Amino acid sequence: MTVHDxxxxxxxxxxxxxxxxxxxxxxxxxxxxxxxxxxxxGGREWEAFPCDLTPATASDALRARVADVNDQAARSRL
Structure with missing residues (x-):
């Protein structure tokens, strides 16, 4: 991959x-x-290379929100 690519x-x-x-x-x-x-x-940041990234779809964003709600629910049961 060149600089232009x-x-x-x-x-x-x-x-x-x-x-x-x-x-x-x-x-x-x-x-x-x-x-x-x-x-x-929220949480800790991580690094990524631009070649590994694509814009998140609505489905991707929803999956992230559901995972967060599930994590919060699991922590509240402790």
């Missing part, structure tokens, strides 16, 4: 699907060609 960098605030981790994240920043993502519900 690289995917465009996503905008801060965009919801992206990280295919390598199968996770949806909100773009927090782009530093040195790497994208910093965070779960839309």
């Amino acid at each position: 690289q995917p465009p960098l996503p905008a801060v605030g965009a919801l992206m699907l990280d295919a390598r981790r199968d996770r949806v994240g909100e773009v927090m920043d782009v530093i040195c060609g790497r994208v910093l993502l965070r779960d839309p519900a």
Whole structure:
């Protein structure tokens, strides 16, 4: 892949699907060609390469919200 073939960098605030981790994240920043993502519900950031990212579909975003609700429900039972 040459410099001209690289995917465009996503905008801060965009919801992206990280295919390598199968996770949806909100773009927090782009530093040195790497994208910093965070779960839309919060938590720790992780790094991803732009080539591993695609815009999250409505289905991807819903899956992330359902996972967060399930996590909260599981924690409330403890």
